[in-house]
Amino acid sequence: xxxxxxxxxxxxxxxxxxxxxxxxxxxxxxxxxxxxxxxxxxxxxxxxxxxxxxxxxxxxxxxxxxxxxxxxxxxxxxxxxxxxxxxxxxxxxxxxxxxxxxxxxxxxxxxxxxxxxxxxxxxxxxxxxxxxxxxxxxxxxxxxxxxxxxxxxxxxxxxxxxxxxxxxxxxxxxxxxxxxxxxxxxxxxxxxxxxxxxxxxxxxxxxxxxxxxxxxxxxxxxxxxxxxxxxxxxxxxxxxxxxxxxxxxxxxxxxxxxxxxxxxxxxxxxxxxxxxxxxxxxxxxxxxxxxxxxxxxxxxxxxxxxxxxxxxxxxxxxxxxxxxxxxxx
Numbered sequence: 001x002x003x004x005x006x007x008x009x010x011x012x013x014x015x016x017x018x019x020x021x022x023x024x025x026x027x028x029x030x031x032x033x034x035x036x037x038x039x040x041x042x043x044x045x046x047x048x049x050x051x052x053x054x055x056x057x058x059x060x061x062x063x064x065x066x067x068x069x070x071x072x073x074x075x076x077x078x079x080x081x082x083x084x085x086x087x088x089x090x091x092x093x094x095x096x097x098x099x100x101x102x103x104x105x106x107x108x109x110x111x112x113x114x115x116x117x118x119x120x121x122x123x124x125x126x127x128x129x130x131x132x133x134x135x136x137x138x139x140x141x142x143x144x145x146x147x148x149x150x151x152x153x154x155x156x157x158x159x160x161x162x163x164x165x166x167x168x169x170x171x172x173x174x175x176x177x178x179x180x181x182x183x184x185x186x187x188x189x190x191x192x193x194x195x196x197x198x199x200x201x202x203x204x205x206x207x208x209x210x211x212x213x214x215x216x217x218x219x220x221x222x223x224x225x226x227x228x229x230x231x232x233x234x235x236x237x238x239x240x241x242x243x244x245x246x247x248x249x250x251x252x253x254x255x256x257x258x259x260x261x262x263x264x265x266x267x268x269x270x271x272x273x274x275x276x277x278x279x280x281x282x283x284x285x286x287x288x289x290x291x292x293x294x295x296x297x298x299x300x301x302x303x304x305x306x307x308x309x310x311x312x313x314x315x316x317x318x319x320x321x322x323x324x325x326x327x328x329x
Contacts (some may be wrong), residue, residue: 008167015253015324016160023149032207033220038260039155040217041203043162045252045312047209050166051202052238053247054181056173057105061116063233064100065093067123067205069214074140074224075133082145086215093211094204102202105196107126120229140219153323155216162254169205170249178202180248232274236263241278243284245291255292 018038023032048062070255072089073082080088104115127134134140144155169175180188189195218224227233236259244255266276283289 008171010245011250012160012163012167012253016156019156020153023126023152032148033186034261034264035150035154036155036220038120038257039152040213040220041157041161041237041240042253042256043155043213044210044237045244046163046166046249047206048214048237049241049244049246049249050178050207051199052077052241053249053252054170054178054182055202056185057203058110058113059116059203060113060238061118061120061233061234062206062210062237063120063229063231064116064123065210066097066214066217066233067120067127068092068096069211069216070076070218070221070228071127071134071140072211073215073218074135074142077142077218081218086212090208090212091216093214094209097204097207098200101200105199105203111281116316117231117234121231122232124229127229134226135224137226139214139223141223142222144219144222146219151219153215155220158213158216162213163249166205166209166225168248174198174201180322182247195298197201197282236277239281242281245293247293250292251291 019035022035026032044062044066047065048059049177052058067090069086069089072092073085076085076088100115100119100313107115128136144151170178175195177188178200179196180193182196185195214228240255240259241252243251243259245251246254267270287296
């Protein structure tokens, strides 16, 4: 277990170091922009994974928290400043997680997922309705006092802090209880665990991290529109989580970078992009349900089967040789 922990934190350290030095060797604002977006999607998907992958409550509305953080920055950054607006967006997302989580986390089956899916769509329509505040379909412009390079390192630092916090929690007693809730909620409650409190903690943590990340997304885009609440935003995070491997943190983290670059690569075939993503999701659900993170276990099992088969053949050959020697003797 200790070795697994060292591997996880070591991998995060190596990834962060590689991303930190990459701008020194790649003189391209385009690549830097994609990496900045990937940093943010990494934050969104790991905060989604601590709820959906660990507690088993599939959240289909992560865009709710992202949008609240983004609009908080879009509305307040001019009057209060960037940092207060980011913090208010984070608090707004946390408050929404509490208000929504207290009643909805008690729902079983698909009802929690349906509830979380509908809420961003409601705010999407409200953003069109209250034009005086949200800017309607034109949205709000965001003036950013940071250069693209500075914003990249801000998002990278936030990604590192978020991953370390979630990794620590996922490997603590809280993470083990969340996994127990996922396996058997009634049994976990029967041995004295307050399952509602643990589920709400994970949901609020997800809201806090995604809310702050949504504010940074507004700085990255330099604009906020109702599209930030779009269902495709939540679907993208869902696909990243499943492809990476739900309940692993590291898998979705790596998938966020891979799929962000894949999305940019497919930009020329935008009419087929949704189809490709949907096909990718179906393939991983059917063929690799544990995602990229489970690929190592699959290869290890195949290697073990080959070794067992080789040992059986070797044993059979030794038996045949012994029989021949006994007959010749």
